[in-house]
Amino acid sequence: MKGEFIKNSKILVTGGAGFIGSNLCESLLELDNTVVCLDNFATGKRENIQHLLKHPKFQLLEGDIRILNNCKNACDGVEFVLHQAALGSVPRSIEDPITTNDVNNSGFLNMLVAARDAKVKRFIYAASSSTYGDSEGLPKVEDVIGKPLSPYAITKYVNELYADIFQRTYGLDTIGLRYFNVFGRKQDPNGAYAAVIPKFVMQFMKYESPVINGDGEFSRDFTYIDNVIQMNLLAISTTNKNAVNQVYNVAFGERTTLNELVSTLRLKLSNFDERIANVKIKYGPTRVGDIPHSLASIEKAKKLLGYNPEFSIEQGLEAAVNWYWDNL
Ligand SMILES: NC(=O)c1ccc[n+]([C@@H]2O[C@H](COP(=O)([O-])OP(=O)(O)OC[C@H]3O[C@@H](n4cnc5c(N)ncnc54)[C@H](O)[C@@H]3O)[C@@H](O)[C@H]2O)c1
Secondary structure (H helix, E strand, O other): OOOOOOOOOEEEEEOOOOHHHHHHHHHHHHOOOEEEEEEOOOOOOHHHHHHHOOOOOEEEEEOOOOOHHHHHHHHOOOOEEEEOOOOOOHHHHHHOHHHHHHHHHHHHHHHHHHHHHOOOOEEEEEEEHHHHOOOOOOOEOOOOOOOOOOHHHHHHHHHHHHHHHHHHHHOOOEEEEEEOOEEOOOOOOOOOOOOHHHHHHHHHHOOOOOEEEOOOOOEEOOEEHHHHHHHHHHHHHOOOHHHOOEEEEEOOOOOEEHHHHHHHHHHHHHOOOHHHHHOOOEEEOOOOOOOOEOOEOOHHHHHHHOOOOOOOHHHHHHHHHHHHHHHO
């Protein structure tokens, strides 16, 4: 990763055994930071952090953010928090809104209280593009949001409201990062709530037809994990006071339809196994809570944080497909 980023700090990554969290733990350790990982393994995996367990600057705390004391223990002596722990997935939140709310909102509030009491320097948290809800304008700019379209989206919006109130009321500095469809190494391809890229890759590798919800013309601003890591490192490292207590889009700034995505994945995977080129695509009903199009403006992040995404969707898909081919 290019740039001058924070070194020799003590940083807590909640959800550090998950897809994004475990990648963040790795990058922070590479920069010589001390990393505390708090996770209850609800969706995270031990194998994501197995190789870090012997690292002298890595500490795993198995615990639940719904328990305030777990959050307080995790924040002890910590300078920065990268709060990733949450239950992701719109469909999961529609199936079970209560658990999603408990983890994503009550857990979030516990973390804010623990971070405030531990006097952490900055609390950086995973927000979501789902906060744009039914607003139709493209590209999405941070100040213009719509009405949430799912229980998950509500929780992520409430996170932003709480973060703002903690800044105003208690002076806790925060930065919210609205991630747009993140993908890359270690993202879980399994389970009912798997994200679309790892799920389709795994299906192609088994010669199974991926099913696209809708006609495939919905589009997303798919964002490679390394761009997300860069934004988290910038959010920790920035010395620009105007950049703090803000919410940012985290994306590449380009739109890809689901039809384009599956074609690219099929093509890339057929370079490894030519039989994959013959796997057909299937189409199913549109999912409740899905927004039709998503495209971020990344101007704010560029201007205030110096964000410069290094991986295009094409480069990211190449890297991700190679990783899945070697690791699945
Ligand atoms: N992946 C994306 O495209 C995307 C998009 C927008 C926002 N986000 C947000 O980014 C964050 C990370 O997402 P991810 O894709 O890495 O998901 P993930 O499921 O891989 O990671 C979430 C982690 O949080 C942990 N966790 C869940 N409940 C917990 C609890 N009660 N206590 C402690 N740990 C708990 C899980 O075990 C897991 O390790 C989440 O907040 C998610 O909402 C992700």
